[in-house]
Amino acid sequence: MENLKFLDNLEEKKKAIGIIHRVYITQLKNSRKYTASTKTKSEVRGGGRKPWKQKGTGRARAGSLRSPLFVGGGISFGPKPRIVNKKINKKEKRLAILSALYLKKNNFLFLNEQEFAKSFETIKTKTILNTLKTLKIEKTKKVLFLLTTPKVSFYKNFWLSSRNLKNVEVTTTESLNLNQILNADYIVLSETSLSLVNS
Numbered sequence: 766m767e768n769l770k771f772l773d774n775l776e777e778k779k780k781a782i783g784i785i786h787r788v789y790i791t792q793l794k795n796s797r798k799y800t801a802s803t804k805t806k807s808e809v810r811g812g813g814r815k816p817w818k819q820k821g822t823g824r825a826r827a828g829s830l831r832s833p834l835f836v837g838g839g840i841s842f843g844p845k846p847r848i849v850n851k852k853i854n855k856k857e858k859r860l861a862i863l864s865a866l867y868l869k870k871n872n873f874l875f876l877n878e879q880e881f882a883k884s885f886e887t888i889k890t891k892t893i894l895n896t897l898k899t900l901k902i903e904k905t906k907k908v909l910f911l912l913t914t915p916k917v918s919f920y921k922n923f924w925l926s927s928r929n930l931k932n933v934e935v936t937t938t939e940s941l942n943l944n945q946i947l948n949a950d951y952i953v954l955s956e957t958s959l960s961l962v963n964s
Contacts, residue, residue, distance in 0.1 A: 781864035788861035788943050791853045803843025806831050812838070858943075865946040866962065874900050878913060878955040885922045890929050897933075902951055909949035910935045913958045938962050 806812070812831025819826055827834075833841040876896075884892050902908055910927070912920060912935065920937065927933045936945055938961040946952070 781860075781868070784857055785861045785865050785868075785943065785947075788853055788858055789947065791851045792942065792944055794849055794851050797849065799844070799847045799849060801844040802846050803840040805841075805843075806833060806839035809837070809839045861943055862941060862946065863963065865943055866952075869946060869949070869952060872949070872951050873959075874902070874951055874953045876900075876953060876955060878957060881955075882919045885919055885926065888922050888925045890926050893923075893926050893930060893933060900951075900953065905932065906950040907932045907948055908934070909945050909952045911941060911952055911954035911958050911962070912937050913955065913961055 806829065809831040812829035816827050816830050817824060829838075831838045833839050881896070884896075897904070897908065910923070910933065912923070920935075924935050927935050934945060934949070936942075938958050941962060
């Protein structure tokens with residue numbers, strides 16, 4: 766966090782909050798799934814026969830009863846599934862994550878990850894509850910555990926142990942995102958994971 770000391774300046778802090786906001790909105794937009802779908806005139810079942818002859822009836826000409834003008838017809842400009850991919854620069858994304866971490870530095874709780882890993886040889890939710898109790902974290906608070914990229918067995922056991930706890934989220938330094946940082950009341954991490962994020 767040494768290279769983010771500039772955020773102690775009020776003006777720089779305002780700029781950082783602006784970047785955090787932009788990256789956060791981009792992340793939300795990219796995570797949305799636009800799956801609403803309506804049928805057009807050509808996709809609605811039926812309507813293959815011309816309903817009445819072109820001339821001589823006094824009615825407006827019509828080629829299909831599935832035209833958007835008729836009940837049971839297609840939709841003119843309805844929604845279709847689409848992919849929205851808003852771009853954000855890698856450097857901006859990284860700066861937003863580091864800035865968010867720096868602004869939340871008072872909510873950091875440090876632990877020794879190697880010692881911590883020894884207690885997760887088996888999958889037990891009670892071990893995490895005991896850890897939260899030791900760290901004096903209330904059950905209602907949202908906690909983010911930020912791990913280094915550890916041995917697969919430890920990470921898997923830890924993740925499975927935390928699955929039943931709705932206020933506990935587990936991530937590694939490689940897959941950390943802004944949303945996780947902003948939603949957390951406390952961030953539990955080791956000195957190694959902090960240096961990896963900051964490197």
